[in-house]
Amino acid sequence: MASPSISIVCPCYNEQDVLPAFTAKITEILSQTDFTYELVFVNDGSKDNTLALLAEMANKNSHIRVVNLSRNFGKEAALTAGLDHASGDAIIPIDADLQDPPELILDFIREWKKGFDVVVAKRIDRSSDTWAKKITANLFYKFHNKIANVEIPDNVGDFRLITRKVVNAIQLLPENQRFMKGIFSWVGFRTSVVEYVRQPRAAGETSFNGWRLWNFALEGITSFSTAPLRIWLYLGVFFSSIAFIYGCVIVFKTLIFGIDLPGYASMLTAILFFGGIQLIGMGVMGEYIGRLYMESKKRPVYITDDTAPKPKEKPE
Ligand code: UDP
Numbered sequence: 001m002a003s004p005s006i007s008i009v010c011p012c013y014n015e016q017d018v019l020p021a022f023t024a025k026i027t028e029i030l031s032q033t034d035f036t037y038e039l040v041f042v043n044d045g046s047k048d049n050t051l052a053l054l055a056e057m058a059n060k061n062s063h064i065r066v067v068n069l070s071r072n073f074g075k076e077a078a079l080t081a082g083l084d085h086a087s088g089d090a091i092i093p094i095d096a097d098l099q100d101p102p103e104l105i106l107d108f109i110r111e112w113k114k115g116f117d118v119v120v121a122k123r124i125d126r127s128s129d130t131w132a133k134k135i136t137a138n139l140f141y142k143f144h145n146k147i148a149n150v151e152i153p154d155n156v157g158d159f160r161l162i163t164r165k166v167v168n169a170i171q172l173l174p175e176n177q178r179f180m181k182g183i184f185s186w187v188g189f190r191t192s193v194v195e196y197v198r199q200p201r202a203a204g205e206t207s208f209n210g211w212r213l214w215n216f217a218l219e220g221i222t223s224f225s226t227a228p229l230r231i232w233l234y235l236g237v238f239f240s241s242i243a244f245i246y247g248c249v250i251v252f253k254t255l256i257f258g259i260d261l262p263g264y265a266s267m268l269t270a271i272l273f274f275g276g277i278q279l280i281g282m283g284v285m286g287e288y289i290g291r292l293y294m295e296s297k298k299r300p301v302y303i304t305d306d307t308a309p310k311p312k313e314k315p316e
């Protein structure tokens with residue numbers, strides 16, 4: 001098969017229930033265009049039958065290519081693997097669960113033809129998400145964009161079209177901890193936005209629970225900002241100035257009014273308060289040091305296991 005013009009990149013973790021419907025839908029949409037295409041599925045160490053199902057689908061359908069990771073590396077790594085293996089001129093990362101409507105791909109292509117290198121999909125309605133996810137997502141975007149030196153557009157996920165040029169740029173970023181939303185924004189390029197309504201999952205269940213999302217948010221913030229480190233300098237200056245002024249007040253009071261027995265409660269409160277503040281500061285530093293440590297190992301982002309079925313070399 002000649003190099004396809006469009007590569008769909010789909011990370012899959014335990015998606016056996018939804019894959020047939022997803023593949024049918026995406027094929028229906030892509031066959032409405034006159035582009036050649038490939039579907040790159042990345043099996044991210046699924047514990048169900050996803051891999052066997054993908055292998056079977058790849059045997060029947062020459063558009064399908066399967067990249068099999070040796071274990072579960074997480075969505076960001078799976079997406080990176082997919083981008084590395086995609087060969088199209090335009091690459092479209094998409095979730096397997098049909099929460100990203102494949103119809104939108106036609107809009108992506110329209111914008112791509114206008115000359116945009118990045119076409120992002122912006123959710124205008126998140127009513128399919130729980131209120132907790134809506135609030136926390138909103139807070140995350142606000143906080144991140146305040147302190148990070150690269151802005152992530154509100155309510156924009158990984159579902160987008162990027163051209164080969166953009167993928168090449170992304171591949172220049174050697175970092176091991178890959179917060180893809182940030183990386184996509186960091187590389188820049190001419191961007192167009194199309195809007196859509198986020199659907200509920202077609203089948204199966206989300207693998208992002210509260211704790212995983214919290215860690216994901218930490219990853220995002222620490223990957224693209226050092227503000228949480230710098231703030232301790234200012235907090236330190238602030239509190240030591242107050243301590244100095246308070247110290248002067250005590251000295252003068254003692255000189256003028258004689259020795260006073262200070263309260264036990266106020267002293268303990270101050271000790272606990274500053275102890276707590278210092279621990280938080282150390283915790284933040286620890287967060288960055290941990291990430292430095294992980295980066296310094298220079299481990300690959302993912303490992304593939306090539307017992308995965310090879311694409312069939314059958315002419316169309
Ligand atoms: N996914 C993955 N590896 C993981 C977790 C998720 O490849 O460790 C894939 C998953 O199969 C899906 C996409 O990432 O295609 C989004 O996951 P999910 O729908 O669970 O997340 P949500 O939509 O709830 O944020």
Ligand code: MG
Nearest residue numbers: 095097099201
């Ligand atoms: Mg989902």
